[in-house]
Amino acid sequence: MTDAIGEIPELYGFSSWSEGLIDVAEGGDLALRNPQDDTPPVSLPAIMDSLAERGISAPILLRVQPFLDRSLARLHDAFDTAFRDVNYRGAYRGVFPIKVNQQSDVVERLTEAGRAYHFGLEVGSKPELLIALSQKMSPDALLICNGAKDAAFIHLAILSQKLGFNTIIVLESLHEFEIVTRIASELNVRPLLGVRIKLTETVTGKWQASSGDRSVFGLSAFELMKLTARLEETGLMDRLVLQHTHLGSQVPNIMDVRRATTEACRFYVELCRLGAPLEYLDLGGGLGVDYTGERRPDENSVNYTVHEYCRNLAETVGYAMDEAGIDHPTIVTESGRFVVAQSAIFVFKILNATLYDNSERPEVTEGDHHLLSDLLEVENYIVAARLQEALNDAIYYRDEIRALFRRGQIDLQLLARSEQAFLYLLSRFKTAAKQEDCVGQIDEQLTGFVDYYHGNFSLFQSLPDVWAIDQLHPIMPLQRLNEEPTRSAVLTDITCDSDGKIDQFVLADGVAGALPVHGLRDGEDYYIGVFFVGAYQETLGDLHNLFGDPNVVTITLDGDGGFDIEHETEGDTIAQVLSYVEYDPQDCLATFRATVEKALKAGKVNAVERRTMIAAYKNSLAGSTYFDTDC
Numbered sequence: 263m264t265d266a267i268g269e270i271p272e273l274y275g276f277s278s279w280s281e282g283l284i285d286v287a288e289g290g291d292l293a294l295r296n297p298q299d300d301t302p303p304v305s306l307p308a309i310m311d312s313l314a315e316r317g318i319s320a321p322i323l324l325r326v327q328p329f330l331d332r333s334l335a336r337l338h339d340a341f342d343t344a345f346r347d348v349n350y351r352g353a354y355r356g357v358f359p360i361k362v363n364q365q366s367d368v369v370e371r372l373t374e375a376g377r378a379y380h381f382g383l384e385v386g387s388k389p390e391l392l393i394a395l396s397q398k399m400s401p402d403a404l405l406i407c408n409g410a411k412d413a414a415f416i417h418l419a420i421l422s423q424k425l426g427f428n429t430i431i432v433l434e435s436l437h438e439f440e441i442v443t444r445i446a447s448e449l450n451v452r453p454l455l456g457v458r459i460k461l462t463e464t465v466t467g468k469w470q471a472s473s474g475d476r477s478v479f480g481l482s483a484f485e486l487m488k489l490t491a492r493l494e495e496t497g498l499m500d501r502l503v504l505q506h507t508h509l510g511s512q513v514p515n516i517m518d519v520r521r522a523t524t525e526a527c528r529f530y531v532e533l534c535r536l537g538a539p540l541e542y543l544d545l546g547g548g549l550g551v552d553y554t555g556e557r558r559p560d561e562n563s564v565n566y567t568v569h570e571y572c573r574n575l576a577e578t579v580g581y582a583m584d585e586a587g588i589d590h591p592t593i594v595t596e597s598g599r600f601v602v603a604q605s606a607i608f609v610f611k612i613l614n615a616t617l618y619d620n621s622e623r624p625e626v627t628e629g630d631h632h633l634l635s636d637l638l639e640v641e642n643y644i645v646a647a648r649l650q651e652a653l654n655d656a657i658y659y660r661d662e663i664r665a666l667f668r669r670g671q672i673d674l675q676l677l678a679r680s681e682q683a684f685l686y687l688l689s690r691f692k693t694a695a696k697q698e699d700c701v702g703q704i705d706e707q708l709t710g711f712v713d714y715y716h717g718n719f720s721l722f723q724s725l726p727d728v729w730a731i732d733q734l735h736p737i738m739p740l741q742r743l744n745e746e747p748t749r750s751a752v753l754t755d756i757t758c759d760s761d762g763k764i765d766q767f768v769l770a771d772g773v774a775g776a777l778p779v780h781g782l783r784d785g786e787d788y789y790i791g792v793f794f795v796g797a798y799q800e801t802l803g804d805l806h807n808l809f810g811d812p813n814v815v816t817i818t819l820d821g822d823g824g825f826d827i828e829h830e831t832e833g834d835t836i837a838q839v840l841s842y843v844e845y846d847p848q849d850c851l852a853t854f855r856a857t858v859e860k861a862l863k864a865g866k867v868n869a870v871e872r873r874t875m876i877a878a879y880k881n882s883l884a885g886s887t888y889f890d891t892d893c
């Protein structure tokens with residue numbers, strides 16, 4: 263199949279990031295490939311259409327279960343291979359940090375598919391602890407409690423050890439230790455403990471602040487010495503089994519991983535020498551995803567593979583322990599992003615477009631202002647050698663005309679015709695620039711005149727990191743990939759916020775300000791897919807403009823070129839969203855009904871109108887917050 267992929271999917275850097283999960287089918291549709299077998303890929307637009315027939319329409323967050331299973335398997339296989347390659351004699355125990363994706367569907371699948379690997383969970387709050395305690399993990403899996411903890415959290419965590427959970431309370435501060443000792447002695451349980459260490463090494467990347475000695479979390483060397491003294495005094499030293507460090511998410515540079523691991527090993531060795539019977543070296547999260555496929559130490563990329571990551575950890579830890587004459591510890595990582603990011607795809611429909619060019623040349627008539635003919639005259643020198651000059655002139659004349667309008671010297675009609683003339687010239691510029699393969703300033707200037715494609719989605723709800731931290735995701739149209747995209751667009755959402763747009767795209771030759779798209783056709787759906795959105799996006803999303811959760815569908819790829827729905831969550835209705843901001847939808851309806859009734863009494867509406875109005879209000883309450891494109 264890969265042979266058949268032509269140049270067009272490659273515009274989107276497709277083969278650098280698709281990692282064998284996504285393919286292009288015969289008719290030009292983007293298609294999902296089941297990584298577990300060799301069955302034909304399943305067309306993504308076809309999946310969307312058949313979900314729409316069932317009444318589940320876009321925007322949809324699509325979870326692809328085989329992708330999730332594959333990431334889990336890849337992580338464990340990579341550690342297996344690395345351990346064999348470097349002769350590492352300890353084991354690996356992964357845990358999933360629930361904060362990366364708390365959705366029950368995801369956590370349940372991970373604990374189920376993860377049982378074979380004794381894959382555990384990491385929690386950073388009481389609600390997350392309650393989730394973990396409701397899961398059926400392998401009896402050998404770890405339950406790691408990080409983050410700030412109050413007495414109730416600690417109480418429950420200690421009690422859970424009696425139920426057979428391998429709960430480890432990771433001490434974040436000396437203060438926390440005092441609560442732990444108090445509760446442990448009340449309960450007469452000797453809890454398993456871990457300690458979070460503040461490394462002095464810092465890393466690059468978006469989460470720099472999680473590392474180094476100004477990190478909010480963990481104990482400094484000085485505090486650590488105080489803690490070991492307290493552990494001795496309270497007779498709990500023999501319960502300190504885990505050392506934890508976390509560098510922050512998405513560490514772009516493997517050199518940082520190695521430096522930090524080396525330092526973590528130094529602490530581990532020293533703690534062992536002080537008498538702690540450590541068994542687990544927890545290196546936290548940080549294993550990154552290559553969102554751009556560029557394999558560079560950039561914020562949205564990583565300069566290593568999962569294999570290199572695992573091998574680096576195994577080698578560094580093995581070497582440090584051998585040198586100190588200490589048994590190889592069980593390596594723990596809290597790799598959440600790596601495990602879930604690729605498993606979800608966000609799909610929305612383009613509703614319509616604002617085009618920034620026009621193929622129709624306006625007529626110039628006798629008596630028109632000379633600036634209009636000057637403007638149109640530019641057309642005569644839109645040629646390779648004078649492109650920049652021509653564009654500068656066009657912009658100059660357009661701005662002059664606008665100034666005249668503002669001063670009351672030309673009328674609206676002439677302003678409109680000159681705007682049309684400018685758009686006409688833009689279409690000529692775009693064609694010329696494409697033919698000349700323009701780069702540099704003119705390319706940048708023309709990027710300022712690309713189309714707006716308006717999508718039926720909310721950036722704030724579904725792609726919060728794109729808005730907040732400029733996260734890049736692979737984004738591309740899902741259909742017509744056998745057809746040259748003739749337009750370039752920025753994608754805008756339906757919130758009335760000018761920040762609600764995507765204007766950074768991963769393309770074959772780097773990050774660009776516009777996405778190559780096809781001209782829209784009447785009556786034909788045009789879907790856009792945003793890939794690798796499984797980590798962090800869902801619960802960070804907000805209700806800006808009161809757009810709620812989209813529909814969420816989990817599918818498996820059944821091997822017959824089709825798919826099965828594993829799980830489905832309907833998106834928020836308007837009534838639900840209103841109740842989130844403390845309105846009672848029934849009260850709202852009652853008030854509206856009273857207003858309509860009053861209008862009826864006053865003769866402003868008739869009985870039939872009254873009925874239609876109430877029905878419209880009620881239907882909307884029960885309906886989706888997004889545009890209904892089926893009516």
Ligand SMILES: *Cc1c(COP(=O)(O)O)cnc(C)c1O
Pocket residue numbers: 359361362384408508510511512546547548549550596597598599600
């Ligand atoms: C957020 C977090 C993680 C997850 O890290 P990723 O690199 O995103 O997988 C792991 N451990 C801790 C303590 C965290 O706070």
